[in-house]
Amino acid sequence: MTVGGQLGLYVHIPFCAHKCSYCDFPSRAGQMALRAPYVDALTVEIAARGQQLGNPAVDTVYIGGGTPSLLQPEQMARVLEALRAHFRLTADCEISCEANPGMLSPRFLTALGAGGVNRLSLGAQSADAGLLTLLGRRHDWAQVQRAVALARQHGFDNINIDLMMGIPGQTEAIWRDTLEAALALHLEHLSCYGLIVEEGTPLAERVAVGELSLPPEEAERAMYDHTLHRLAQAGYIQYEVSNFALPGRACRHNINCWQRVDYAGMGAAAHSLLGGDTRVSNPPDIADYLSGRPPQVQRLGAEERMFESVMLGLRMTAGVDMAAFERMHGQSFEQAYGSITASSVEQGLAEYTPEGFFRLTRRGMDVMNAVLLDFL
């Protein structure tokens, strides 16, 4: 049962050629031999999920990782066929696939196009060769340029690249150069994330022992401020803290996730949100997934569901849609949180809009975590 009749799909491909120094995503390097059994298991899960959910209509699909472009073209074609066979993909279904710019082949792009993929997302991160090395990325900017050109030749007219701010050694000037290099690619979408140093990663160790230091907070803020200004000037609309798109090119799958629309996740480590109140988590380990270990199922309480709506909704520049909140949770936003929004509104961190949204102001976006603490 889905909420509001909408459902997105997420498909996780957990393989990577090697592990980047900052990465704590569920991905494994050096397990390429498992790709064939993994695709077998994944297509079985896709069939089972489609049947279990009653072959529902689906309007967004996101194939992420890991590195989906590490699958053989034939393997990716099988995954896409299985999705089409077991779910009713709408005519305008947005189908995104992540890819590594250093390993994107014409055959792989042909398989994506034939399978209906219409949005490509490339992990570029930086145009600076030194920073790419520090991050453990094994591609350079010339490969990003070639990957974009190749994707265009294969008909992809909706392309995103991920870029990263706040890398050790990154100055505002280096970030500006990266942003200009990205703008020169004339893409439809840019994701500009702040680096999060995740515990247990090689990068975190180097920061902990003082071998690397993060840019000062003011420098990072200056990078972000420049991003907002420069991308607006170039015609991109910011629709989420880190995401910018040309008009009409915002990623529908991500917006649905931030609005807590149901999604079914398939593959190792994939999560689902079903019926608005049930979180299903597949085993993160590839071997466990292949051995058929069942997912963990968690029922979310009313307060947790409402907090998720606020936490995710406030990431978006539009904010929390209060009418949608009431439909989803059976009580008004005012009833649930009216007593605690006053202080953030008074401080100029948040505001109610005439269109019925509660959103953070620019200043509020800078201190989002502090505002969210009130809601907790």
Ligand code: SF4
């Ligand atoms: S390519 Fe992505 S998923 Fe793979 S190791 Fe690097 S950051 Fe992690």
